[in-house]
Amino acid sequence: MSAPSHTTSYYAASANDKSIRPALTGQVEADVCVIGAGYTGMSTALHLAEAGFKVAVVEATRIGFGASGRNGGQIVHSYSRDIDFIEKHYGKNTGTEMGKMAFEGGRIIRRFVDQYNIQCDLKDGGIFAACNSKQMRELEEKKQLWESHGHQNLEMLSETDTQKYIGTTRYKGALLDKSGGHFHPLNLVLGEAAAFESLGGVIYEDSPVTRVEEGAKAKVHTAKGCVTANFVVVAGNAYLGDLIPKLQAKAMPCGTQVVTTAPLTPEQQRELLPHDQCVEDCNYLLDYFRLSGDGRLIYGGGVTYGAREPGKIESLIVPKMLKTFPQMQGVKIDFAWTGNFLLTLMRLPQFGRVGNNIYYAQGYSGHGVTCSHLAGKVLSDAIQGQAERYDVFAGLPQYPFPGGRALRIPYTAMGAWYYNLRDKLGI
Template sequence: MSAPSHTTSYYAASANDKALRPALNEHINADVCIIGAGYTGMSSALHLAEQGFKVVVLEGSRIGFGASGRNGGQIVHSYSRDIDFIEKHYGKDTGREMGKMAFEGGKIIRRFVEQYNINCDLKNGGIFAACNTKQLQDMQDKKALWEAHGHTQLEMLSADSIQQYIGSGRYEGGLLDKSGGHFHPLNLVLGEAAAVESLGGVIYENSEVTNVEEGTKAKIHTRNGSVTADFVIVAGNAYLGGLIPKLEQKAMPCGTQVITTAPLTAAQQKELLPQDNCVEDCNYLLDYFRLSGDGRLIYGGGVTYGAREPDKIESLIVPNMLKTFPQLKGVKVDYAWTGNFLLTLMRLPQFGRIGSNIYYAQGYSGHGVTSSHLAGKVLSDAIKGQAERYDVFASLPQYPFPGGRTFRIPYTAMGAWYYTLRDKLGI
């Protein structure tokens, strides 16, 4: 059997660590077995290893193979549904408690990078760019909402002032989050993996889990080995497959596409993003972009429901890039790839437990970079017996998509079409 490999992305080509960890070929014991070596898995493993737990991580492919190694690399706070939505639908107490955690994921990332000297091109500053006046008003409301929950590093940008940050005439203004930022996502998770290993944790790649056997001590089986553990954390998210059918019914994989240009000149970089901030627009099916550490433009967007592989990623993304930056016409695209994220019906993450000792977190619905790092802290605290914050997430209802597997894709695509039309009309 050939060794697994990453997708053909810019991130994989520029990864700091290309070494393949061994596969699990024996029967071992651990305090905690984590399924999946992405952000949720690595954050959980690192928080637990810091507390002295014996941790084993099983990855079916490579560390960061899924969304954690393919995403736009942006620190974007809160959840896919913001705190006001949570308050309205689940009560002020739940909204208040989730609001306390809404800005923690980014702080966890920064702590990991600083404490473990992770080289991932971390830079400060992120912008929500408004394409119309309604979206600009929404950003005013977001600023007030976040400030009410203690997040104050925010500044409104007018149509004129946003030109100091984005060399495009596309935007009516926006919201600058000075505590946002961007980084090389695969190098972040690889650095976190190295930190786990430095604390005694063990990571096995090419070790797809075939069965999870419930019990007072759970037994997690791979093709050629097993782990017997007091606790399990299921962190496969959109790449879990059918391992846990109960989880598969609650969420739907969706694909997003990313391209990376050839290196730009210093003058081009200064023209496009003068302050080197990352950007995402405010559309329902949003575009996001930033400069890489070596001066390329990374531009992503689009959604394929059901995680279908697009025939030609460039044909989906390049027109959007040129709409934002027409001055890049003719620029060479060096890399193009797709990756899956996991969408839930309510667009809120799903935390829960199967039996007494199998925990899971999934379905960040496009806000996984920070939410997954928070999830690792919350899950590790629950395993240590401090479950108050875990209980807040676990109390959120987890609905299956209507129509089951057959109709959830067309239903969701119809909803996306409706919101895209609203974006275009500015209503």
């Protein structure tokens, strides 16, 4: 049987490193074993390696195979539920502490890129685009909220100003976050993996974990090997499967779809995004888009619940793209793919322990790029005995979906339909 490879995405086709790491065989000992070589796993592993820990990473398929190598490639701060929601539902102290961490993930990404010279087409600037007056008011509130938590470099854009940044008449205005940005997501995680290996870390690919054995020293078993470690970090997220059954009930994989055009002319690029910044709109089922390093339009959106593969990605996404950019009618689509993110009932990340020495972080609910990098730092600190920030996340309630596995998809899809209707009506 052939070894699993990346999805047929633009990112995989343009990856800087196409080498394959060996599978785990035999008995290995480490201070920490990380399950999953995506952003959560590699951020954790790299932070620990920087602190002098001996770390082994076990990956079922390829580095960045899941959401980390398929996402929109945007630095978007905070969480899927913003700081005011957290404060309202879980108390002022929790809101304050999570507010202190809400903008750290982007800084971690930039440090990794700068320190380890990661070539991932990193560019500055991100835009939240409002589709109606209600969303515009919400963006004004977001600006005030983020500034109250110390985040600056924000600018409101009028409808006219927005058209200077995005070549469309679709939006009523926008919020420009100058500290946002975009990049090639697979090349970022591959660069983090190379940085980790440069510090003595080891990554095993093609090594699906079959079971995790609890104990004073935990054992991570694969078909052909075993890692014995003082600590284990479970970082499989939407691709974890049923390895840890108690985690499966708490979250649901959801698919999002992306297309990438053929390279555009410089004139077309300037017409669409003259300042070369990334954009996401403010709908519940949002669209997101940007230019790639070689001048393609990358456009994503849509949600399929339960991680079903859509039969025709282009038929879902191209109409969305043409609604925003009618001038792209007839443009050639070179790549189309889908990837899964992990949704939680409260749309907040889930951190916790299984036993005393098995840690997990999952369920970023569509805000995983920055939060997963933060998670790696927080998990690394906790393993080193500084668990205060980890405990803030771990203290958030983790609810299973109502009705268990059988009903979580229809319930969540019904909720998405409701919010999508609200988006369309502007209420």
